[in-house]
Amino acid sequence: MKDFQFKNTTDIRFGSNRIETELHDAVAQFGPNVLLTYGGGSIKRSGLYDSVKKILSDLNIIELAGIEPNPKINSVREGQKLAKENKIDVVLAVGGGSVVDASKVIASSAFYEGDPWDLVLDSTKRFKLDQLPLVDILTLSATGTEMNAGSVISNPETNDKLGTYGPNTPAVSFLDPALTMSVSKWQTAAGSIDIFSHLTEQYFDKEKNNDVSDGMIEGIMRTVIKWAPIAVAEPDNYDARANLMWSSTMALNGIVRLGYQDGWTSHPIEHELSAYYDITHGVGLGIITPRWMKFVLSAETVAKFAKFGRNVWHIQNDNDQVVADIAIQAVYDWVKSLGVPTTLPGVDINDDTNFKVMAESAVKVGQLDSAVYVDMSVNDVVDLYKATMTTDGFE
Amino acid sequence: MKDFQFKNTTDIRFGSNRIETELHDAVAQFGPNVLLTYGGGSIKRSGLYDSVKKILSDLNIIELAGIEPNPKINSVREGQKLAKENKIDVVLAVGGGSVVDASKVIASSAFYEGDPWDLVLDSTKRFKLDQLPLVDILTLSATGTEMNAGSVISNPETNDKLGTYGPNTPAVSFLDPALTMSVSKWQTAAGSIDIFSHLTEQYFDKEKNNDVSDGMIEGIMRTVIKWAPIAVAEPDNYDARANLMWSSTMALNGIVRLGYQDGWTSHPIEHELSAYYDITHGVGLGIITPRWMKFVLSAETVAKFAKFGRNVWHIQNDNDQVVADIAIQAVYDWVKSLGVPTTLPGVDINDDTNFKVMAESAVKVGQLDSAVYVDMSVNDVVDLYKATMTTDGFE
Numbered sequence: 001m002k003d004f005q006f007k008n009t010t011d012i013r014f015g016s017n018r019i020e021t022e023l024h025d026a027v028a029q030f031g032p033n034v035l036l037t038y039g040g041g042s043i044k045r046s047g048l049y050d051s052v053k054k055i056l057s058d059l060n061i062i063e064l065a066g067i068e069p070n071p072k073i074n075s076v077r078e079g080q081k082l083a084k085e086n087k088i089d090v091v092l093a094v095g096g097g098s099v100v101d102a103s104k105v106i107a108s109s110a111f112y113e114g115d116p117w118d119l120v121l122d123s124t125k126r127f128k129l130d131q132l133p134l135v136d137i138l139t140l141s142a143t144g145t146e147m148n149a150g151s152v153i154s155n156p157e158t159n160d161k162l163g164t165y166g167p168n169t170p171a172v173s174f175l176d177p178a179l180t181m182s183v184s185k186w187q188t189a190a191g192s193i194d195i196f197s198h199l200t201e202q203y204f205d206k207e208k209n210n211d212v213s214d215g216m217i218e219g220i221m222r223t224v225i226k227w228a229p230i231a232v233a234e235p236d237n238y239d240a241r242a243n244l245m246w247s248s249t250m251a252l253n254g255i256v257r258l259g260y261q262d263g264w265t266s267h268p269i270e271h272e273l274s275a276y277y278d279i280t281h282g283v284g285l286g287i288i289t290p291r292w293m294k295f296v297l298s299a300e301t302v303a304k305f306a307k308f309g310r311n312v313w314h315i316q317n318d319n320d321q322v323v324a325d326i327a328i329q330a331v332y333d334w335v336k337s338l339g340v341p342t343t344l345p346g347v348d349i350n351d352d353t354n355f356k357v358m359a360e361s362a363v364k365v366g367q368l369d370s371a372v373y374v375d376m377s378v379n380d381v382v383d384l385y386k387a388t389m390t391t392d393g394f395e
Numbered sequence: 396m397k398d399f400q401f402k403n404t405t406d407i408r409f410g411s412n413r414i415e416t417e418l419h420d421a422v423a424q425f426g427p428n429v430l431l432t433y434g435g436g437s438i439k440r441s442g443l444y445d446s447v448k449k450i451l452s453d454l455n456i457i458e459l460a461g462i463e464p465n466p467k468i469n470s471v472r473e474g475q476k477l478a479k480e481n482k483i484d485v486v487l488a489v490g491g492g493s494v495v496d497a498s499k500v501i502a503s504s505a506f507y508e509g510d511p512w513d514l515v516l517d518s519t520k521r522f523k524l525d526q527l528p529l530v531d532i533l534t535l536s537a538t539g540t541e542m543n544a545g546s547v548i549s550n551p552e553t554n555d556k557l558g559t560y561g562p563n564t565p566a567v568s569f570l571d572p573a574l575t576m577s578v579s580k581w582q583t584a585a586g587s588i589d590i591f592s593h594l595t596e597q598y599f600d601k602e603k604n605n606d607v608s609d610g611m612i613e614g615i616m617r618t619v620i621k622w623a624p625i626a627v628a629e630p631d632n633y634d635a636r637a638n639l640m641w642s643s644t645m646a647l648n649g650i651v652r653l654g655y656q657d658g659w660t661s662h663p664i665e666h667e668l669s670a671y672y673d674i675t676h677g678v679g680l681g682i683i684t685p686r687w688m689k690f691v692l693s694a695e696t697v698a699k700f701a702k703f704g705r706n707v708w709h710i711q712n713d714n715d716q717v718v719a720d721i722a723i724q725a726v727y728d729w730v731k732s733l734g735v736p737t738t739l740p741g742v743d744i745n746d747d748t749n750f751k752v753m754a755e756s757a758v759k760v761g762q763l764d765s766a767v768y769v770d771m772s773v774n775d776v777v778d779l780y781k782a783t784m785t786t787d788g789f790e
Contacts, residue, residue: 005406
């Protein structure tokens, strides 16, 4: 087990009906000037927007609307301007991972004189800056951003989609599973696959004998595998929404990665897809992950895949290779069962003209040729993209 | 899943060789006057005491030695006096759970004018007090005290052994698995059983459908079951010590209990044994737990025990009752395999004269008749104590 340091001060408020009684003080403790950030109209349709405005009616609310999925640097630039102009004390993000991600970078940008894209390109700059406190009300279970310091921001001008980290996790995160009942089947499936992918990225790691993290991850994987299809089929099932919501937080609040080397592969490879084609991140991961598993499965890794098959999928067979093969097929079948496409043509990507440049970027950004579970060259990543064009090997 | 709030600000420093480079600043950030608390001579024999004194040689160190296992209120009283007389800024606890537990109550008592036993009897008083920051260097994997706000303190005059909680978890905890390599086989076994018991106490819960916590606990259970016998057989096995150390923290830092009702049974029942006979806590739990499992197994609970058997012990059988029975026997066999006694006569408790008064206290302190997985009356607890007098039903 690798050495580690861990500290996470986010205050989690999990459950229904907490916003009514706890949101005001959670925000007002930081001051009266609030930057309220959100996405499209869904929080207006659901009534959440009106509730929040009413609860905070004695505070000075400045609004930044229109933060899109795969949040763009332009939203951060707008937020930076508003934060400075209005002497903002606290950012309140209401929405999914994209809104919270953008809000974190806005919280840093409020103390930066230059273009926020500088901060995305070089996170070390953010650690030299102060950061506004962030309170969030999460409306989608997926990214884990509600209890970590990371964001992923896109720049359409350069086709970049990059991770960035600041010094602070959110101050207070409200996790009400009932707020996710209105999430579409598509986004529920995509969010669940995103959670599952966060777990595979950490679980398949070069470090050996980290059974605490392995064991916790296996348990959270079983939870997501069990409850995602239920949430898709029964959107109002509270137990399904609650298990997915807490899984999303635990999958990426930094705890289950402790003791690992923590090199990620599928995410950098998927980020290129989202950056070039603006597809739904979780759907892209569902397409990439089973092919990536086939690529990394070898005599060196078969024991870990067999552990995965036995502890996560309850596959009963004494032959490691057999268990590994069944487990990878099970991942593919689970993704498919959630009703999302399993190939790139399924999300309207029909040409391979960008694969080379995407692969080059993925390898560079993700250090895929040196710092991950099984190293990948540019050609390996191109081959992987090509494998996602058909269902060959899985159907 | 039950609603919950969670925030835990402890800064964990896990791994070897951190003390040399990080301990000084971790302590000195709070001020120059340090109360150094420890137990017997083991940290002097190991050289840890000399290292700590050298690293902190520019600070003003006041010492409180002699904190015993099952820490006594008298140690807390001494610490309170020293903290007040020397205007202590920070408590540095070096030792196992007992030293850290006592130090937490000392940290509260420094701001209290009365007898610290008042604070143990009524934790709410501690939440009205300030609390000195606590840094610890853990030398035993067992209680999880390094990342929670709880302590268990004994009062030999009244035969009480009670839990108490303060507002703060430790500020910084140094977890160096190598420091636990000198722990005896007996204490290694007892500590591992204590970890396992913390997990069963939380896992067997009235709340249903909390698969995130269930799954994480199952993973940590498998870890403890696997590595405890290895640590007993090979005291210098780093992987074994590291997995047990991080398991002990994760088992009781508050995370895996989230979403549960969290009523504990075996601990209150064992605490009476330790209070009356001063036996090793973990050994007492190893004697109590399999009998408690037999008591609570019924048509209502068999499904949870079958889940436990399949996910933790990999028992392959379609009949829930069969799996449950095998799993409970497996717990007993695992305890025995660690080389500790499995009956009360094995720890020199040969008379049943105190069982009634102990059972009455356990039911009262633990609210066993109303707030636990399966309610227990005084007579039920007496019967359970009686069942621990022999190996009947297990051998």
